[in-house]
Amino acid sequence: xxxxxxxxxxxxxxxxxxxxxxxxxxxxxxxxxxxxxxxxxxxxxxxxxxxxxxxxxxxxxxxxxxxxxxxxxxxxxxxxxxxxxxxxxxxxxxxxxxxxxxxxxxxxxxxxxxxxxxxxxxxxxxxxxxxxxxxxxxxxxxxxxxxxxxxxxxxxxxxxxxxxxxxxxxxxxxxxxxxxxxxxxxxxxxxxxxxxxxxxxxxxxxxxxxxxxxxxxxxxxxxxxxxxxxxxxxxxxxxxxxxxxxxxxxxxxxxxxxxxxxxxxxxxxxxxxxxxxxxxxxxxxxxxxxxxxxxxxxxxxxxxxxxxxxxxxxxxxxxxxxxxxxxxxxxxxxxxxxxxxxxxxxxxxxxxxxxxxxxxxxxxxxxxxxxxxxxxxxxxxxxxxxxxxxxxxx
Amino acid sequence: xxxxxxxxxxxxxxxxxxxxxxxxxxxxxxxxxxxxxxxxxxxxxxxxxxxxxxxxxxxxxxxxxxxxxxxxxxxxxxxxxxxxxxxxxxxxxxxxxxxxxxxxxxxxxxxxxxxxxxxxxxxxxxxxxxxxxxxxxxxxxxxxxxxxxxxxxxxxxxxxxxxxxxxxxxxxxxxxxxxxxxxxxxxxxxxxxxxxxxxxxxxxxxxxxxxxxxxxxxxxxxxxxxxxxxxxxxxxxxxxxxxxxxxxxxxxxxxxxxxxxxxxxxxxxxxxxxxxxxxxxxxxxxxxxxxxxxxxxxxxxxxxxxxxxxxxxxxxxxxxxxxxxxxxxxxxxxxxxxxxxxxxxxxxxxxxxxxxxxxxxxxxxxxxxxxxxxxxxxxxxxxxxxxxxxxxxx
Numbered sequence: 001x002x003x004x005x006x007x008x009x010x011x012x013x014x015x016x017x018x019x020x021x022x023x024x025x026x027x028x029x030x031x032x033x034x035x036x037x038x039x040x041x042x043x044x045x046x047x048x049x050x051x052x053x054x055x056x057x058x059x060x061x062x063x064x065x066x067x068x069x070x071x072x073x074x075x076x077x078x079x080x081x082x083x084x085x086x087x088x089x090x091x092x093x094x095x096x097x098x099x100x101x102x103x104x105x106x107x108x109x110x111x112x113x114x115x116x117x118x119x120x121x122x123x124x125x126x127x128x129x130x131x132x133x134x135x136x137x138x139x140x141x142x143x144x145x146x147x148x149x150x151x152x153x154x155x156x157x158x159x160x161x162x163x164x165x166x167x168x169x170x171x172x173x174x175x176x177x178x179x180x181x182x183x184x185x186x187x188x189x190x191x192x193x194x195x196x197x198x199x200x201x202x203x204x205x206x207x208x209x210x211x212x213x214x215x216x217x218x219x220x221x222x223x224x225x226x227x228x229x230x231x232x233x234x235x236x237x238x239x240x241x242x243x244x245x246x247x248x249x250x251x252x253x254x255x256x257x258x259x260x261x262x263x264x265x266x267x268x269x270x271x272x273x274x275x276x277x278x279x280x281x282x283x284x285x286x287x288x289x290x291x292x293x294x295x296x297x298x299x300x301x302x303x304x305x306x307x308x309x310x311x312x313x314x315x316x317x318x319x320x321x322x323x324x325x326x327x328x329x330x331x332x333x334x335x336x337x338x339x340x341x342x343x344x345x346x347x348x349x350x351x352x353x354x355x356x357x358x359x360x361x362x363x364x365x366x367x368x369x370x371x372x373x374x375x376x377x378x379x380x381x382x383x384x385x386x387x388x389x390x391x392x393x394x
Numbered sequence: 395x396x397x398x399x400x401x402x403x404x405x406x407x408x409x410x411x412x413x414x415x416x417x418x419x420x421x422x423x424x425x426x427x428x429x430x431x432x433x434x435x436x437x438x439x440x441x442x443x444x445x446x447x448x449x450x451x452x453x454x455x456x457x458x459x460x461x462x463x464x465x466x467x468x469x470x471x472x473x474x475x476x477x478x479x480x481x482x483x484x485x486x487x488x489x490x491x492x493x494x495x496x497x498x499x500x501x502x503x504x505x506x507x508x509x510x511x512x513x514x515x516x517x518x519x520x521x522x523x524x525x526x527x528x529x530x531x532x533x534x535x536x537x538x539x540x541x542x543x544x545x546x547x548x549x550x551x552x553x554x555x556x557x558x559x560x561x562x563x564x565x566x567x568x569x570x571x572x573x574x575x576x577x578x579x580x581x582x583x584x585x586x587x588x589x590x591x592x593x594x595x596x597x598x599x600x601x602x603x604x605x606x607x608x609x610x611x612x613x614x615x616x617x618x619x620x621x622x623x624x625x626x627x628x629x630x631x632x633x634x635x636x637x638x639x640x641x642x643x644x645x646x647x648x649x650x651x652x653x654x655x656x657x658x659x660x661x662x663x664x665x666x667x668x669x670x671x672x673x674x675x676x677x678x679x680x681x682x683x684x685x686x687x688x689x690x691x692x693x694x695x696x697x698x699x700x701x702x703x704x705x706x707x708x709x710x711x712x713x714x715x716x717x718x719x720x721x722x723x724x725x726x727x728x729x730x731x732x733x734x735x736x737x738x739x740x741x742x743x744x745x746x747x748x749x750x751x752x753x754x755x756x757x758x759x760x761x762x763x764x765x766x767x768x769x770x771x772x773x774x775x776x777x778x779x780x781x782x783x784x785x786x787x788x
Binding site: 021076077097126127129161285286301304305329361367394 | 699720
């Protein structure tokens with residue numbers, strides 16, 4: 001638990017309007033509705049859901065998701081897993097490749113810790129070398145047999161990590177099965193690029209292709225007589241397709257929790273629950289110039305990899321365009337094309353709420369998430385979540 | 395001082411090759427050469443240098459710069475100033491607008507603290523309202539007369555913060571002079587956009603235009619009979635022009651310390667010292683696929699606002715192209731056009747060094763900067779700097 005610095009933007013019980021800027025604020029009502037909708041969706045489709053904690057990086061949010069039915073959590077980094085485990089999270093899947101001996105030593109230690117707590121650690125692999133190194137680390141740590149779940153990551157079209165579908169995946173499963181300390185737990189089959197295809201039809205087609213790769217691989221496992229305990233994957237963009245496939249036993253969406261401007265730009269798939277924006281950067285106008293206002297949120301306050309933030313909930317006559325003002329500044333101009341024909345600008349000191357272009361790397365810029373309830377004018381700060389895995393890169 | 399986490403990538407005295415990845419590494423020899431060159435440059439031009447700490451956010455690095463002759467440090471945020479002051483830095487200029495009463499209360503407290511230590515706090519303003527609020531905060535804090543230096547920020551062409559040049563700037567100076575707790579300290583005249591104009595000629599022309607705005611404003615001050623103690627501004631891209639102007643008494647470059655890929659893409663101005671890359675993201679190959687390698691540095695490990703990182707120092711036959719692989723992955727392809735005609739790829743587990751596209755927001759992603767010396771193969775970790783101002787947004 002980090003100490004609360006003097007510059008913390010808010011305290012529990014304070015009015016929302018007193019939150020100093022820039023601050024990362026969660027609309028708790030919207031977040032809870034998103035969680036309920038996801039829980040219902042997973043139940044209706046008979047799939048487990050293991051939300052991706054690379055989004056929120058917070059042990060307390062992970063525990064809220066578990067209370068709603070999440071079976072565990074994905075992370076991308078060993079240090080994220082360590083941070084969540086330190087906060088009481090017991091079921092974690094490192095859905096990524098780890099090959100450095102120093103990190104694998106930490107993986108083995110964490111697997112033993114979670115095993116002793118009746119929890120589970122799982123990890124993805126995509127090479128013989130990765131399996132051999134993991135097995136050695138588990139042996140060196142004198143871990144119990146089967147103390148870690150190992151999933152073979154298959155390249156289902158993203159061309160990032162993952163072994164090629166089919167026989168190569170079976171070969172890796174055999175290598176895992178040959179190691180007494182490792183438990184073969186299934187396939188990691190995730191297509192990141194498909195999440196952001198704008199049309200629902202394009203996403204359906206991309207996942208149809210993913211399923212061809214997955215099914216070809218399943219048939220190879222059948223032919224080899226090796227049981228496949230689980231196929232896991234999917235994100236917020238495509239999960240309706242994987243969940244309906246009858247093949248995936250578990251889905252891994254993360255962004256549904258907060259929703260960002262980039263996901264909101266996707267055409268809505270009618271089969272998908274409607275998820276709401278629940279995460280905002282609160283910012284303040286600190287300078288006014290000729291035809292512009294300047295706010296205190298630049299790209300140290302929001303990620304720009306998926307585009308700039310959008311302004312939240314202004315009437316057309318007050319529509320504003322956000323432009324890049326550098327590391328510490330955001331530039332606001334009247335959006336005349338959207339109805340702000342008078343050239344209206346907010347006053348000095350006025351606060352505005354931004355919807356981040358991409359939530360995951362935005363959360364990673366902050367030490368705290370400020371949970372609020374009751375509306376912007378009368379609401380209060382209800383709780384503050386520590387971003388336990390902030391900067392957890394290793 | 396933050397505690398050292400279990401996942402810290404390196405310990406002092408360890409071999410460089412043992413630094414776990416991704417890690418942000420400073421080549422101390424290169425950084426020290428950059429500092430020496432800057433100190434000599436400032437001395438030759440008879441200007442003070444107040445390097446911008448928004449780059450490194452580290453009190454210990456600030457103190458190294460002072461030892462080399464820096465007159466103090468710029469920051470962009472109150473919380474950055476607080477973090478550096480807590481680390482022993484006594485002369486700070488918040489080169490930005492602050493208008494929220496909560497932050498101004500902290501500004502007043504910090505001004506008193508530094509004043510009591512025989513240091514100084516300075517701040518920029520660009521509005522009557524900002525001056526009135528600052529003065530109120532200083533009165534409420536019962537600060538001594540003149541306990542804070544106040545500079546009028548002038549819009550010299552960037553169209554971000556700043557009052558318009560000329561009479562409007564004089565009016566703000568009068569408003570400062572009317573407040574006993576404030577000391578009018580001069581003009582902040584910085585053009586951020588001009589730093590990144592690619593040709594040296596374009597940068598010269600942009601600063602010639604800046605100087606027209608500054609000189610027009612100086613003449614208004616002369617006519618009003620108000621002394622101008624200082625004109626400050628300039629960054630790594632344009633400082634040769636401001637330093638040679640005879641008008642600027644102080645320059646504020648930050649990036650010279652580390653140099654990033656974006657600044658390196660500028661045409662070198664012959665009047666400028668040669669600054670070297672001194673900051674690297676060390677990354678490791680964690681997956682190999684068909685014609686690609688995947689490393690463990692994505693855009694949570696390096697900022698992308700000014701483009702992707704470049705690979706450092708590979709011979710042409712091993713030239714690689716870095717492509718965006720998402721939050722936690724980097725994709726590496728053979729750069730055939732650069733001489734890697736065989737399609738060479740690094741092996742699984744091999745480490746590579748990336749030159750960030752933009753250093754400032756990259757540093758802001760890390761809790762520590764790992765200072766190394768002695769070359770990548772035989773060198774060791776000499777010291778570890780805490781990024782004291784990491785996430786200091788308010």
